[in-house]
Amino acid sequence: MTAALMxxxxxxxxxxxxxVVPVIGILALWLVRARDIEWxxxxxxxxxxxxxxxxxxxxxxxxxxxxxxVGGWLPPLGLALRVDxxxxxxxAMTGAIVAVTALYARGQFGFDPQGPERRRPMVFWTMLLAIxxxxxxxxxxxxxxxxxxxxxxxxxxxxxxxxxxGSRDTLEAALRYLVFALAGSVLYLLGVAVIYGAYGTLDLVxxxxxxxxEGALLLAIALMTAGLIAKTALFPLHLWLxxxxxxxxxxxxxxxxxxxxxxxxxxxxxxxxxxxxxxxGTIGANGLGLLGAGAVIVGxxxxxxxxxxxxxxxxxxxAQIGYLFLIFPLATGSEAASPFASLAxxxxxxxxxxxxxxxxxxxxxxxxxxxxxxxxxxxxxRGLGRLAPITxxxxxxxxxxxxxxxxxxxxSAKWLMLxxxxxxxxxxxxxxxxxxxxxxxxYVFRILMPAFSTPDAPAExxxxxxxxxxxxxxxxxxxxxxxxxxxxxxxxxxxxGRLIQVSP
Amino acid sequence: xxxLALDLLIAALVIGVALWTVRTRDDFAAIVGFVAxxxxxxxxxxxxxxxxxxxxxxxxxxxxxxxxxxxxxxRLKPVATARKPIGARILxxxxxxxxxxxxxxxxxxxxxxxxxxxxxxxxxxASTGLGNPIAGVLMAYRALxxxxxxxxxxxxxxxxxxxxxxxxxxxxxxxxVPAAAFGPLPLFGRLLIPVGIVIGVYIVWVGADAPGGxxxxxxxxxxxxxxxxxxxxxxxxxxxRWRLRLLLAAGPIVFxxxxxxxxxxAGAFLAYPEALAKPLILLIEVALTLxxxxxxxxxxxxxxxxxPGVEP
Amino acid sequence: xxxxxxxxxxxxxxxxxxxxxxxxYGIVLHxxxxxxxxxxxxxxxxxxxxxxxxxxxxxxxxFPGDPVPQALVITGVVVAFCATAxxxxxxxxxxxxxxxxxxxxxx
Numbered sequence: 001m002t003a004a005l006m007x008x009x010x011x012x013x014x015x016x017x018x019x020v021v022p023v024i025g026i027l028a029l030w031l032v033r034a035r036d037i038e039w040x041x042x043x044x045x046x047x048x049x050x051x052x053x054x055x056x057x058x059x060x061x062x063x064x065x066x067x068x069x070v071g072g073w074l075p076p077l078g079l080a081l082r083v084d085x086x087x088x089x090x091x092a093m094t095g096a097i098v099a100v101t102a103l104y105a106r107g108q109f110g111f112d113p114q115g116p117e118r119r120r121p122m123v124f125w126t127m128l129l130a131i132x133x134x135x136x137x138x139x140x141x142x143x144x145x146x147x148x149x150x151x152x153x154x155x156x157x158x159x160x161x162x163x164x165x166g167s168r169d170t171l172e173a174a175l176r177y178l179v180f181a182l183a184g185s186v187l188y189l190l191g192v193a194v195i196y197g198a199y200g201t202l203d204l205v206x207x208x209x210x211x212x213x214e215g216a217l218l219l220a221i222a223l224m225t226a227g228l229i230a231k232t233a234l235f236p237l238h239l240w241l242x243x244x245x246x247x248x249x250x251x252x253x254x255x256x257x258x259x260x261x262x263x264x265x266x267x268x269x270x271x272x273x274x275x276x277x278x279x280x281g282t283i284g285a286n287g288l289g290l291l292g293a294g295a296v297i298v299g300x301x302x303x304x305x306x307x308x309x310x311x312x313x314x315x316x317x318x319a320q321i322g323y324l325f326l327i328f329p330l331a332t333g334s335e336a337a338s339p340f341a342s343l344a345x346x347x348x349x350x351x352x353x354x355x356x357x358x359x360x361x362x363x364x365x366x367x368x369x370x371x372x373x374x375x376x377x378x379x380x381x382r383g384l385g386r387l388a389p390i391t392x393x394x395x396x397x398x399x400x401x402x403x404x405x406x407x408x409x410x411x412s413a414k415w416l417m418l419x420x421x422x423x424x425x426x427x428x429x430x431x432x433x434x435x436x437x438x439x440x441x442x443y444v445f446r447i448l449m450p451a452f453s454t455p456d457a458p459a460e461x462x463x464x465x466x467x468x469x470x471x472x473x474x475x476x477x478x479x480x481x482x483x484x485x486x487x488x489x490x491x492x493x494x495x496x497g498r499l500i501q502v503s504p
Numbered sequence: 505x506x507x508l509a510l511d512l513l514i515a516a517l518v519i520g521v522a523l524w525t526v527r528t529r530d531d532f533a534a535i536v537g538f539v540a541x542x543x544x545x546x547x548x549x550x551x552x553x554x555x556x557x558x559x560x561x562x563x564x565x566x567x568x569x570x571x572x573x574x575x576x577x578x579r580l581k582p583v584a585t586a587r588k589p590i591g592a593r594i595l596x597x598x599x600x601x602x603x604x605x606x607x608x609x610x611x612x613x614x615x616x617x618x619x620x621x622x623x624x625x626x627x628x629x630a631s632t633g634l635g636n637p638i639a640g641v642l643m644a645y646r647a648l649x650x651x652x653x654x655x656x657x658x659x660x661x662x663x664x665x666x667x668x669x670x671x672x673x674x675x676x677x678x679x680x681v682p683a684a685a686f687g688p689l690p691l692f693g694r695l696l697i698p699v700g701i702v703i704g705v706y707i708v709w710v711g712a713d714a715p716g717g718x719x720x721x722x723x724x725x726x727x728x729x730x731x732x733x734x735x736x737x738x739x740x741x742x743x744x745r746w747r748l749r750l751l752l753a754a755g756p757i758v759f760x761x762x763x764x765x766x767x768x769x770a771g772a773f774l775a776y777p778e779a780l781a782k783p784l785i786l787l788i789e790v791a792l793t794l795x796x797x798x799x800x801x802x803x804x805x806x807x808x809x810x811x812p813g814v815e816p
Numbered sequence: 817x818x819x820x821x822x823x824x825x826x827x828x829x830x831x832x833x834x835x836x837x838x839x840x841y842g843i844v845l846h847x848x849x850x851x852x853x854x855x856x857x858x859x860x861x862x863x864x865x866x867x868x869x870x871x872x873x874x875x876x877x878x879f880p881g882d883p884v885p886q887a888l889v890i891t892g893v894v895v896a897f898c899a900t901a902x903x904x905x906x907x908x909x910x911x912x913x914x915x916x917x918x919x920x921x922x923x
């Protein structure tokens with residue numbers, strides 16, 4: 001099986017380009033004239049979107065993963081890139097959200113085509129491209145150390161976005177985030193060392209052949225999971241996330257909350273479903289599910305209590321990340337032919353997608369609200385619906401998906417997860433999912449009720465906002481809703497190329 | 505037996521210094537402790553016969569990291585902190601001890617034979633034209649890691665620059681040490697810098713076949729540049745200068761160009777045509793050395809704080 | 817799998833295991849950022865040494881150690897330095913802000 005999986009496939013070059021094109025964009029950004037940086041960045045992200053969609057199409061058409069052997073060297077000596085069904089879907093998601101964010105961020109951060117180069121646009125666009133490249137590598141990477149480099153790239157790109165504003169609070173949030181992220185990476189690296197010491201390879205395809213309960217493998221996966229959980233902000237290691245995501249400028253928050261935390265989450269998925277021999281992870285999977293359940297409840301309750309919109313949306317991310325971790329007990333406990341054919345697997349991926357689109361839309365809307373009325377205090381939202389109807393519509397649609405009301409991606413995800421937990425007789429996860437939905441309804445209505453009410457005095461918009469920016473945010477919310485129209489059954493696409501563990 | 509006694513001494517010293525670094529109340533003492541830790545680790549690396557790593561650890565882990573920490577210690581005020589409650593300390597201590605014990609078990613119960621890629625590295629080394637196996641891993645087998653690492657280094661510099669005060673964007677970093685504070689430094693610098701440059705270039709040059717290489721050599725070059733800046737022999741450059749940016753980007757650009765040329769010429773990204781492998785790798789190493797030396801130097805210099813056009 | 821002989825590699829492996837524990841302890845229990853950063857670097861040093869031990873045990877084909885883990889450490893050391901540089905700059909900026917606001921309070 002290994003040899004057949006280990007050859008460059010047609011279309012494999014797409015994976016190299018998906019990693020290299022954002023890097024070319026970064027290098028170009030620092031060498032072109034100050035007035036050209038926006039279009040260089042946007043053009044790079046347009047090419048990236050095309051590459052990610054082409055990758056998705058290639059995986060679907062060939063019904064097989066794309067593989068590229070870098071330098072022509074075969075693992076374990078060399079490095080391979082490999083994109084299977086789920087990775088292709090996530091790459092396309094990233095490409096789309098980053099491209100729309102670029103449209104939203106155009107002309108922001110004091111960018112002045114006539115003036116000298118300025119710090120904030122330069123940093124924003126550089127880091128946006130870097131996050132894109134790092135995520136592409138995380139989705140395509142096949143070697144655990146190569147993935148470590150990708151994780152560090154992601155961290156170094158994300159942290160400066162948090163402190164872009166430069167205020168004391170954002171500096172502290174960025175520093176706290178960096179400390180968590182670095183501690184997470186070094187634990188991950190420790191796991192990499194243990195795996196190399198035991199198996200002499202870091203290639204996930206080669207490693208997926210391991211059978212049996214081996215102490216070194218279990219220790220390594222425990223260490224790496226602990227590190228990645230810190231980076232994903234899973235409860236109780238979530239404390240860094242709300243100040244960091246709420247303190248960043250809206251366009252950056254959208255990327256951090258919708259995409260960056262998903263990078264480390266994706267690696268946990270890979271470790272648990274590609275590396276861990278079946279049957280070994282039951283206790284651990286339930287433990288992850290328990291932390292996820294804690295995140296859903298604690299995150300939602302804290303979101304309910306926030307006075308400011310951006311903090312509320314950030315705490316909502318803590319809660320929505322929690323749902324993702326229900327995949328572990330539900331997919332391993334399923335009786336489907338493989339975890340990847342289970343309802344929970346598709347439900348979890350839908351949750352990831354729906355949250356990414358809805359949350360990016362929500363943060364962009366929060367930024368537009370701030371521009372419209374000069375603050376984001378929820379108790380001052382009366383009459384917002386008249387001042388900024390498109391933005392309030394965006395928040396409504398994104399909110400529907402976060403709550404999980406039909407029709408929306410959030411509904412489909414939660415419905416599939418509910419069905420999975422009831423089907424497996426694990427009703428306690430269903431209770432968590434329903435409770436989380438109710439709490440989410442609470443915090444979404446806290447925003448929408450005042451926004452739809454009539455103001456005591458006619459309010460005025462402080463600043464006009466470009467229609468294209470409002471439409472950019474709206475388009476993401478609409479996608480979050482449209483995901484709800486996909487069929488409510490396991491997607492074969494998400495099982496393509498998974499390294500299915502068959503008992504020996 | 506004598507060797508093992510030496511190893512035991514080194515290990516005990518490393519652990520002792522590490523404990524002291526964590527436990528001391530004084531932040532400055534902790535920094536000094538860490539610098540000593542870096543130097544002692546270099547000895548451990550040499551005893552493990554990993555001379556390339558020992559050089560890297562000495563130059564980067566101990567050297568430049570130490571300089572940057574000392575830079576911070578000059579600018580930071582000590583903060584008084586309370587110790588955590590004893591219960592938390594015991595709980596965390598037990599958890600950490602459990603992790604150490606699990607790792608120790610993995611160390612004491614190794615796989616036999618020990619897994620290794622040494623034979624595979626040796627088998628294919630001839631086709632790269634290199635004599636140093638580590639250079640082979642970094643520049644051929646795992647060239648993608650190395651390429652991305654250069655991007656990481658560059659991105660870290662942009663991250664440091666992102667903390668520039670808005671008004672100073674495009675300006676230059678003022679070095680932390682006032683030139684007047686070091687009387688003999690300029691003279692010392694004038695004597696040392698040429699020697700250092702020769703050593704740095706030599707380490708890069710032999711890296712293809714013997715212990716050494718671009719990161720180690722670049723660090724020494726960077727150190728000479730830092731010394732020159734601190735001694736007031738030269739100023740840190742303005743970050744807005746196009747030529748500086750080209751210097752920083754040159755390494756990744758050359759690496760990427762040769763890597764992409766490998767697609768039509770050698771059948772894969774980052775593959776080298778066999779006849780040209782060694783010269784191409786050397787070309788990449790030269791470009792990377794210059795870029796990395798400049799990047800490391802600027803990382804130590806820190807973000808600009810001198811507004812462009814305004815001299816203090 | 818059998819008990820390792822007490823040679824340099826095993827000794828340094830145990831040292832690495834201890835360093836990991838010390839570093840983790842410092843990261844979790846220190847409040848001051850610079851101390852957490854130092855603890856992170858202590859921990860990193862321990863992790864790298866473990867790679868070195870694995871390399872030493874994988875000696876073969878005429879090499880004193882498996883070159884692959886050694887190359888990984890060289891990459892790792894450079895990345896850790898970059899992380900340290902970024903963190904230090906953030907720490908300095910934060911301290912400068914605090915100093916500036918202290919000044920405001922007194923005036």
